[in-house]
Amino acid sequence: MPKEPVEWLGDRLRILDQTRLPQEEAYLDLGRYQDIASAITELKIRGAPAIGVCAAYAVALGGLKIETRARAEFLKELRGIIRTITATRPTARNLFGAVERMLRAAEAGRDTDRIKEALVSEAVKIHAEEAAATGKISQLGAGLIGDGFSVLTHCNTGALATAGYGTALGVIKKAAGQGKKIKVLATETRPLLQGARLTAWELMKAGIPFTLITDSMAGYFMSRGEVDCVIVGAARIALNGDTANKLGTYTLAVLAKEHGIPFYVAAPTTTFDTTLDKGIDIPIEERSPEEVTRIQGVAIAPEGTRVANPAFDITPHHLITAIITERGIIREPYGEGLRELK
Ligand code: MRU
Numbered sequence: 074m075p076k077e078p079v080e081w082l083g084d085r086l087r088i089l090d091q092t093r094l095p096q097e098e099a100y101l102d103l104g105r106y107q108d109i110a111s112a113i114t115e116l117k118i119r120g121a122p123a124i125g126v127c128a129a130y131a132v133a134l135g136g137l138k139i140e141t142r143a144r145a146e147f148l149k150e151l152r153g154i155i156r157t158i159t160a161t162r163p164t165a166r167n168l169f170g171a172v173e174r175m176l177r178a179a180e181a182g183r184d185t186d187r188i189k190e191a192l193v194s195e196a197v198k199i200h201a202e203e204a205a206a207t208g209k210i211s212q213l214g215a216g217l218i219g220d221g222f223s224v225l226t227h228c229n230t231g232a233l234a235t236a237g238y239g240t241a242l243g244v245i246k247k248a249a250g251q252g253k254k255i256k257v258l259a260t261e262t263r264p265l266l267q268g269a270r271l272t273a274w275e276l277m278k279a280g281i282p283f284t285l286i287t288d289s290m291a292g293y294f295m296s297r298g299e300v301d302c303v304i305v306g307a308a309r310i311a312l313n314g315d316t317a318n319k320l321g322t323y324t325l326a327v328l329a330k331e332h333g334i335p336f337y338v339a340a341p342t343t344t345f346d347t348t349l350d351k352g353i354d355i356p357i358e359e360r361s362p363e364e365v366t367r368i369q370g371v372a373i374a375p376e377g378t379r380v381a382n383p384a385f386d387i388t389p390h391h392l393i394t395a396i397i398t399e400r401g402i403i404r405e406p407y408g409e410g411l412r413e414l415k
Contacts, residue, residue, distance in 0.1 A: 076100070079118065079126055079236040081197060084137070086130045090117045091233055095274040106135035106154055113161040113168075116265065120234020121308045121344055122203045125167025127236075129196040131158050132175040136192040139185070147185045151176070163356040164317055164385050166309035166346045171199050204237030206341040206399035214244030214304070214339050214397040215251055222248075222301040225258040225291060228319035229271035230306035230339070240339040241304040242272060244397065249281045257283035258294060262319060264364045264382065288321050295332040303329045307340035307396075314390030314407030315352025316340075320383055326392035335394040342398050345411060352387035360384050 078089040085104040092115065093099045101117065103109045109131035112118050118127050135154035139147050155172050162168060178195035182188030218224060224245055228234075231242035239246060248255055257276060262268035269285055276283045286294065294300050303325055309317045316322070316338050329336040349355060362380035366372060374380075395404045403410030 077236070078233050079123060079130075079200070081130055081200065084134075086127065086134065088112060088118045088127065089233065091119055091271060092117050094233075094270050104134070105138070106131040106158065109134065110158050110161050113158075119267070120229060121165035121167040121306070122207065122235040122237065122240070122341060123233065124162060124165045125171035125343065126196075126200045126203050128158050128161075128168045129171040129175050129199040132172055133192040133196040136179065137189055142185050144182075144184060144188070147188060148179060151179055162358055164308045164358045166344050167203070167341075170343050174199060200236060203235065203341060203343065206343070207235045207237035207239055207243050209399035210240050210339050210341065210397050211238050211243030211247035213399075213402055214241075214337065215247035215253075217302070217335075217337060217395070217397070217402070218244065218248035218253060218255060219301065220253045221255070222253070223256040223258065223299055224248075225260070225294070225300045225303045225325070226272065227260045227268065227288075227303075227305045227322055227325055228262045229267040229275070231272065231275040233271050233275060234306065239275075240306045240341070240397075241337075242275060242306075244304055244337075244339050245276075246279055246281065249279070255281075257281060258291075258300065259283050259285050260288045260291060260321065260325075261285060262321065263288055264368075266368075267319065288324075291325055292328045295328050295334060300329075300332070300334055302335040302337060304337040304339055307338050307344050308385055309349075309355050310338070310340060310345045310396065310407075311349040311352045311355060312345070312347060312408045312411065313351055314393055314396060314405065315355070316388045316390075316393060316396075317352060317355040317357065317385045318388065320386050323386040323388045323392075326388040330392050336388075336392060337395055337397060338388075338393055339397040342400060342411070342414065347411075352389065355385075355387060357386075358384040
């Protein structure tokens with residue numbers, strides 16, 4: 074990775090625009106919280122941990138620009154800013170967890186100067202913690218990947234998605250870095266091609282051999298014994314382990330079960346939603362029909378075609394072999410496993 078995909082510059086946030094990859098490595102300087110909110114909605118920055126980190130910086134940036142020195146008025150304005158930021162994408166738990174932390178940090182400040190300082194330092198802390206968590210997840214998860222394994226992954230869960238080392242893709246990178254001769258199968262991940270555009274870009278930069286497949290080829294390769302394990306990230310995980318992740322994850326989990334292939338989820342504990350018992354209660358984002366009827370602006374379906382475009386699906390806990398977190402690897406029952414993490 075030549076530069077950081079997310080970099081705080083004191084008065085603005087620099088991000089690598091993921092919508093322009095792999096054609097162009099274009100960085101955007103975002104000086105207003107509204108710009109960060111739009112970048113999240115438009116998937117210029119994406120992936121649950123990275124969304125959380127950028128949301129935290131958006132709250133900091135919004136707070137720095139508030140003019141009033143009256144504490145109550147300041148907090149009222151800040152809550153308005155937070156409402157705009159949380160309206161961007163409904164599924165990624167990290168977004169909500171990060172802004173809740175930012176609000177608590179602000180509420181603890183005695184006056185507006187101190188609140189502004191606290192907002193910046195809390196955002197930097199959230200970023201550092203999320204990045205550190207991905208390093209630990211990668212280290213722990215790499216222990217599950219044997220030498221010579223063929224590993225299938227979905228969507229993009231690397232540095233781009235985490236503002237750190239990566240979750241599922243971090244595990245793959247770490248295992249390869251340990252000298253294990255692994256093969257990677259990366260699904261293209263329709264409709265927005267995070268696998269083809271972003272995972273392929275990251276694996277190529279890392280010098281890790283991989284094969285790009287279309288989403289519908291996964292069963293073919295599993296049935297031929299060419300997949301030793303599946304590893305994916307998560308957008309939100311309920312207490313029972315039900316996992317919302319990029320659409321198509323559920324299909325992969327069912328296929329993995331049918332073929333007796335371990336199915337791992339790699340995610341920081343900040344992706345768990347401890348207020349939800351089951352996955353059915355996780356809000357699923359419905360995105361624009363054009364993402365399905367067009368590929369990079371080119372129409373592939375007749376005008377007027379009716380479209381469904383849920384961005385995530387829910388994989389039930391019983392299809393998940395283990396969840397790799399930064400504080401340990403947990404298995405069924407996940408609620409108990411989560412409580413026992415140090
Ligand atoms: O819509 P996206 O690209 O933000 O979806 C990303 C995913 O589903 C990821 O797997 C998840 O957020 C985890 S990223 C480490």
